[in-house]
Amino acid sequence: MNLPALLDCVSSSSCVVTQVSTGLIIGMLLFLVASGLTLIFGVLGVINFTHGSFYMLGAYFSLTAYRVTGSYFDAVIAGALGVAVFGVVFERLFISPVYNSNVLMQLLVCYAFILILDDVVKIVWGTDFQTMGMPATFALPPIHLFGGFVPPFYVFLTGLTVAAAFSLSVLVNKTRFGKLVRAAAVNRQMLSCLGVNTSLLYAAVFGLGSLLAGAAGALAAPVRSMSPEMGFSILIESFIVTVIGGMGSIIGAFFAAVLVGIIRAFGSIGYPLFTDGLMFAFMALVLLVKPTGLFGRKLA
């Protein structure tokens, strides 16, 4: 623990600006991944433990697309859509049979796929770590802001994530699709009796959640090297964010992601060696005080 350093930082405006912006950047990337996980849990009641592996697939799909087309834009589209399609197929074939089983069954199906996908990636893309490299558009020097630095690529990612968060909340709260999704989360049988094809709806939601994971993997590809099992740490991070924010709550995930980002940014100064433990302690505390998380509603 290094409290003097933390106090020094808090009393200096440039340090505060840099660390807060750092926290925001970390948080935005976290949200992008965690939003899919929380969306799927909120509607389907399934904790998709393969979420980290979907992130990994998104990154690798985009890598291949980038090598073929040379366009980062195409690569992101390929990563997001590819994983969305994969997610729908996965949901239909493997998750839908265990909706009504207990949570352990779902857990095992997901666990099996974590193992399988890691080896598939190893077979297709090799064991060596791989990198995409920064697309020329973003290879710019960092912007100076209040004595701190902010890279243009992160500005782009942050903007995109805020846009995604906004459209997601509009989609869930303002559209017919959103109404159905919310209804399905409360009572699937009733919705089904009213003539809605809930299987299709479930597949769509699962696809959307997978799309977000794939997009996150693809978007971060230029700055994160890829290797089999890369989904592991991503899964843990997004799981923490989801739990703290309230499982099933998009808004909650957003705020939790920013919160975790800020804690990590300042924690790296104050508690450089125990940031992980700090996260889990915080998660336990939230669960004890409010089991449904900061923004979670009591599920039916």
Add this chain to the structure above:
Amino acid sequence: MKKTSKLGRSRRDFLKSAAATAAFAAVGGLARTARGQSNEPIKIGQPTILSGRVARLGESSRDGAQMAIDAFNAAGGLNGRKLQLVTRDSKGRPDEAARVVRELINTDKCQIILDSEASSAAFAVQEVIRQTGTLCMHACSETTSLTANPKIRAANAFRCARQDIHDSIAGGRYAAQFVKQQGFKRWMICSPDYAYGRDVSALFFHFLKESEPSVEVVSETWPKLFAPDYTENITKILQTKPQALYSALYGGDLVTFIDQGNLYGLFDQLTLFDPNMADYTTLEAVKKLPKGIHSGDRYLSTFPNTKANADWAAEYQKKFNVPPINWSWQNYVGMTFIIEAMKKTGSVDSKALSDAIRGMTIDSPFGVDGKITMRAEDQTIINYAIGWGVIIPNAPYLEDIKPADWNVILELEKDWKKKKGYI
């Protein structure tokens, strides 16, 4: 519940019979080995990591060992008996590594263990072979205490790998020269938060400060191993504004750190020292290599700059279609020691081989002056090539290499061991 227990019993019976069958099969195997002693292959068990993020460790270790074995077998083997490598995945977990080694020895009847595990599993392997007495060559663990600490060392276990302490003395000395020239005193650490990262960073600064006491470590940041995001570490470094940065990051983590650091223009503002940059896989993965990184050699076909080394790298590349890396040469040399000992003793007995390997010097392209020695006192290799230089973006990647002086390394190592109470 009566029904339940009946079912339970039948399961147990099944288990028992299955176990008994397995046991009989194993006994049968034993009989076979005894019968065909004269031309049965000599099996060498290799526990390693073949899955996950560091699967490359297992692949390059297997390739390196296989290359030495193929050459020996092509030349007729040991009085007609061929060597056979049995490589098995432990996923890097210490308890699984212990199980795999037991299985290799007991079931597969491996007579020699070539341990290609990373450090924590290597310590678990050490405990197993201490009990079984099997000859063991650790070919990947760089943690000094494995052989330096007399409590952990075993008479039948050797290490054929770089050692933290050697690399750190060489690095510390090299950095001291640099500090003298440039006058950089403000240093910072950014190393992975686990035993290797912590040990090697502490040793580096121990030896740097020994020759340049004015050097000050102003701050530290410890990213997790395999962390996807280094933003908080990078901004902390930017806040601290050190003149030089020491990092023990390697492989994919190092590449990610450099890519993300580039976004902030980090490397325009300081000089980076990393012992692990000069590794072909890493160098090829970094798309925009910053200028002026100082690195130790991991494995380079141009250092030592001899024909033997270049030929070896070319042959390896031809055989496996990938360039050799650090683990390739270490396993190759480890296997060479075992083979030379077999040739010398004409035996596969653990005791005889151990006695032969202890203190042995072999010809090797990776040694200073073409020779590597297995030091008798602590059963670890010395005189392998160590040098530091400056990274350039294209082959040969490392230039102005300053070879380390092994006399200095050995002397400082001895002092350090005395301080630690190892001798």
Add this chain to the structure above:
Amino acid sequence: MALSGCLVVIALALTLDNPQFADFVLRLSIFGLYALSLNLLVGYAGLVSFGHAMFFGFGAYAFGLLMQTGLVSIPLAFVVSIAGAAVLAVSVGALCIRLKDIYFGILTLAFQMLLHAVILSWVSLTGGDQGLQGGIPRPPFLGVDLGNPKQFFVLACVFFFGLVLLVRQMVESPFGYSLRMVRDNPERALALGLSVQRYKLAAFVISGTIAANAGVLMSLYVSGAYPNFAYWTLSGDGILMIMLGGMTVFLGPIAGAGIFLMLNGIITRTTEYSGLVMGIVLLCVVLGLRRGVLDFVFERCGPWAVRRLSREG
């Protein structure tokens, strides 16, 4: 019956003198105990814990650290580590049982990861990610020398069968039946005057302590303790074992542990793509056997069949 089983296994192992078979039996007793203790919680009390490895890891580390001081004998170190695990289980359990369903599971996971983070960062005590090194000393006690593999094997077998019998007695006792009622119908249990929370806590503590026993055995077996003993992958493996073997049969978890160990052994011996093969086998078991297991469970009114029935009917 159990006694004769115990004797048969010991006799078989000693006469065969096959180290591989002995190794398997030892590992089976470690992981069998571990899975059995987890099932006490998941199967009998209906509390799905994702953090069970916390106690396994605690037992291994506490015992290893005590023995490495060189000041205590094996029985004393054993008793102290188990008592420590019980204290840990009481404190963690008291907090966790306040939550229901999945939230209970996640909270146990959070505590387990907290312990894991402590093990990793408290390097001076635990050796961090390198684990406890230099072996665990085994001074002889009461004429027993655990440094002798045969004696260790016999003791481990006796220990294993003894604990299994104990657990068996427990689940067949009034306590065990009360636990089942707490799981299936907490309202009714409450109406009958049972303190639901107290029963849950008791199950949590007993289960945690038995897992710590398995951890102690493991630390003796590998002569060390490693952070992955307290990592969530081991908690996951425990769940895998009880699901493979079956939660409603008393010996199911032990059979599951055996299947898991054999599968793992066969797969790592035969293929480099162990994850791929293991994953496919798992899928076949989960999705293929699902109907069979479900039928089985319906027949026997297992824990989640009842929940399912009550939800649909």
